[in-house]
Amino acid sequence: MPAGFSAADFFYILPELVLTGGALLVLVVDVLTSRQQRPLLGWLTVGVLLVTTLTLLPFSDANVVVSRGLLAIDGFAFFFKLIFLLTAIVTVLMSSSYIEVEELRAGEYYFLILCATLGMMFMASGIDLVTIFIGLETMAVAFYILTGLLKPNRRSNEAAVKYFLLGAFSLGILLYGMSMLYGLSGTTNLRELATVLATQERSALLIVALILVVGGVGFKIAAVPFHMWAPDVYEGAPTPVTAFLSVGSKAAAFAMLLRIFTEGLPFLAEVWQPMFWVLAVVTMTVGNLAALTQSNIKRMLAYSSIAHAGYVLIGVVANSSRGITALMIYLMLYVFMQLGAFAVVVMLRRHDVVGDELKDLSGLYFRYPVAACAMLFFMLSLGGIPPTAGFMGKFWLFSAAIESGYIWLAVIGVLNSAISLYYYVRVVVFMWIREEVLGSPITASPAMVVALTVALAGAVIFGVYPRPLFELAELSVQSFGGVVAAAEAISYR
Amino acid sequence: MGEAIVFYGLSAFILGFAVLVISTRNTVHSVLFLVASFLFVAMLYVLLGAEFLAVIQVLVYAGGIVVLYLFVVMLVNLKRAPETHQDPRRQTRLGVAVAGAVLAEFLAIIVYSSTNPSAPAVLAAGEVIEGGNVEQVGWLLYTNYLIPFELASILLLVAMVGAIVLAQREL
Numbered sequence: 252m253p254a255g256f257s258a259a260d261f262f263y264i265l266p267e268l269v270l271t272g273g274a275l276l277v278l279v280v281d282v283l284t285s286r287q288q289r290p291l292l293g294w295l296t297v298g299v300l301l302v303t304t305l306t307l308l309p310f311s312d313a314n315v316v317v318s319r320g321l322l323a324i325d326g327f328a329f330f331f332k333l334i335f336l337l338t339a340i341v342t343v344l345m346s347s348s349y350i351e352v353e354e355l356r357a358g359e360y361y362f363l364i365l366c367a368t369l370g371m372m373f374m375a376s377g378i379d380l381v382t383i384f385i386g387l388e389t390m391a392v393a394f395y396i397l398t399g400l401l402k403p404n405r406r407s408n409e410a411a412v413k414y415f416l417l418g419a420f421s422l423g424i425l426l427y428g429m430s431m432l433y434g435l436s437g438t439t440n441l442r443e444l445a446t447v448l449a450t451q452e453r454s455a456l457l458i459v460a461l462i463l464v465v466g467g468v469g470f471k472i473a474a475v476p477f478h479m480w481a482p483d484v485y486e487g488a489p490t491p492v493t494a495f496l497s498v499g500s501k502a503a504a505f506a507m508l509l510r511i512f513t514e515g516l517p518f519l520a521e522v523w524q525p526m527f528w529v530l531a532v533v534t535m536t537v538g539n540l541a542a543l544t545q546s547n548i549k550r551m552l553a554y555s556s557i558a559h560a561g562y563v564l565i566g567v568v569a570n571s572s573r574g575i576t577a578l579m580i581y582l583m584l585y586v587f588m589q590l591g592a593f594a595v596v597v598m599l600r601r602h603d604v605v606g607d608e609l610k611d612l613s614g615l616y617f618r619y620p621v622a623a624c625a626m627l628f629f630m631l632s633l634g635g636i637p638p639t640a641g642f643m644g645k646f647w648l649f650s651a652a653i654e655s656g657y658i659w660l661a662v663i664g665v666l667n668s669a670i671s672l673y674y675y676v677r678v679v680v681f682m683w684i685r686e687e688v689l690g691s692p693i694t695a696s697p698a699m700v701v702a703l704t705v706a707l708a709g710a711v712i713f714g715v716y717p718r719p720l721f722e723l724a725e726l727s728v729q730s731f732g733g734v735v736a737a738a739e740a741i742s743y744r
Numbered sequence: 745m746g747e748a749i750v751f752y753g754l755s756a757f758i759l760g761f762a763v764l765v766i767s768t769r770n771t772v773h774s775v776l777f778l779v780a781s782f783l784f785v786a787m788l789y790v791l792l793g794a795e796f797l798a799v800i801q802v803l804v805y806a807g808g809i810v811v812l813y814l815f816v817v818m819l820v821n822l823k824r825a826p827e828t829h830q831d832p833r834r835q836t837r838l839g840v841a842v843a844g845a846v847l848a849e850f851l852a853i854i855v856y857s858s859t860n861p862s863a864p865a866v867l868a869a870g871e872v873i874e875g876g877n878v879e880q881v882g883w884l885l886y887t888n889y890l891i892p893f894e895l896a897s898i899l900l901l902v903a904m905v906g907a908i909v910l911a912q913r914e915l
Binding site: 264278319321359366369379381382388392393395399400402 | 889891892895896898899902903906909910
């Protein structure tokens with residue numbers, strides 16, 4: 252046992268340890284199995300993720316700081332880890348057929364997915380800039396490689412290089428901001444940072460550090476104007492990776508954002524709230540307007556995911572426990588609707604069809620009615636039509652904004668939702684109206700059926716009966732130190 | 745006094761080699777001058793009492809990064825003598841302007857910091873470090889920062905797997 256560590260330190264990071272062991276196991280099993288047995292690897296990966304989820308469940312109401320103040324095992328981390336694991340499970344389930352068609356190397360693919368998930372988990376529970384940064388880097392490097400896995404495909408190569416270069420640049424900016432925060436406070440621990448900086452006079456350097464961190468985080472959540480990489484990367488990456496990137500990476504970046512800003516810099520809220528207000532409005536509007544003209548489904552979903560980052564930012568701007576609850580619920584619901592939509596896109600990829608253009612969807616209803624109906628539901632959900640999960644999520648976000656006095660932000664959000672309906676419904680039009688049948692028949696592997704079922708079940712159940720999710724999120728926010736710190740900072744002033 | 749002499753001597757060497765890096769015609773020579781410049785920067789770190797940073801400077805910059813440069817230089821195979829640059833699009837004025845701006849910025853910082861000596865003293869921990877900072881850094885890495893340190897090893901594994909996957913020829 253290293254000095255200063257107790258058994259508890261390792262007990263509380265049991266899910267992370269299990270996941271690490273599982274990732275290494277997948278890598279070893281990949282070498283030991285023959286090419287024919289490769290599909291089993293997918294199920295092994297799902298098994299690893301399920302075991303990790305099981306070991307995570309006992310920590311639902313824990314609220315401790317372990318590993319010498321580097322990690323917080325609290326409800327907030329628990330909720331986000333659930334999001335990451337769920338995302339990873341659905342992604343792995345939808346990958347197996349795609350891997351076969353594209354002839355990807357299954358072992359490395361699953362290993363990288365698991366390592367990206369591990370990085371995200373550290374981002375969510377890290378309350379120290381060092382932990383958060385290394386978690387972020389682990390996730391990002393895994394994603395750079397995953398993006399470029401389609402080696403013969405030029406678009407994939409281009410996407411990987413773009414993502415890598417811009418990602419490295421943005422990480423540099425983020426690190427620059429973090430190092431300034433450390434220089435000003437003498438600590439990298441976010442909770443200490445909050446107490447140290449609250450007593451200091453607000454210097455210009457602190458504002459510069461804040462802007463740099465906003466820029467670095469903005470890149471990761473693909474907020475306008477840091478979104479330039481997203482459409483190209485989403486289009487070029489293998490489709491299941493795009494799904495994972497647009498949901499998992501974004502949720503992890505939001506977890507990091509909340510940790511840094513509401514937990515580490517709550518007393519600067521009046522400085523960063525307007526910044527995020529502008530970012531939210533610009534991100535929603537630009538994302539939705541750019542999505543209107545896309546003819547490629549992956550590009551369209553990329554812009555749609557940019558717009559959704561804008562909606563989620565509303566929860567950050569509100570900066571109340573209700574806002575953060577709404578944000579977390581929205582991210583959880585977004586897992587189901589976005590992954591479901593991507594699962595249908597993955598199904599379109601066959602040996603003779605690339606399947607990422609809108610016209611590839613034409614007549615889907617007549618060839619595979621179940622998939623078309625599921626896609627219809629996901630599109631309406633992303634658009635925010637009443638009985639769906641997306642409506643519940645947006646309802647909470649906008650009401651949190653109104654409660655905190657940001658009425659215009661809610662109005663802009665509603666207007667944007669209306670705009671977004673145009674391109675979501677356009678997808679539906681393609682599936683129903685045109686009857687051209689192109690390429691070989693569309694089939695779904697058993698794993699794909701499970702993935703679609705999970706996504707659809709989540710989107711339907713939480714759309715109609717969201718109470719359990721709401722209660723879980725509220726419970727998680729209660730244990731989140733940031734909100735408490737924010738309340739204290741307000742009373743301090 | 746002696747420290748100042750060593751500092752200015754080292755600085756002269758660093759700048760001299762840096763000028764040689766951009767003025768020599770042969771690319772391989774240029775990279776080798778870069779190594780020399782990096783090594784003198786490492787000595788500067790030793791002078792400042794940052795032994796750990798000095799070792800990292802030698803390992804990462806003089807070792808890793810320069811080997812990478814050499815690989816690139818050898819891969820692109822610059823056998824023939826490089827012709828003199830006569831590119832009409834060359835933005836000489838812009839370059840001079842940018843260099844001037846950077847110089848002005850440095851001067852401003854120097855003037856500002858010399859006229860405002862009471863800049864925030866950041867180094868709160870003023871205690872004398874026993875046993876050199878290599879030991880201190882190692883101690884921190886294996887105690888306080890054990891978890892991020894182990895996570896960094898996973899990060900390296902990811903990078904290694906990625907390098908193999910991306911560079912490997914398809915069977």
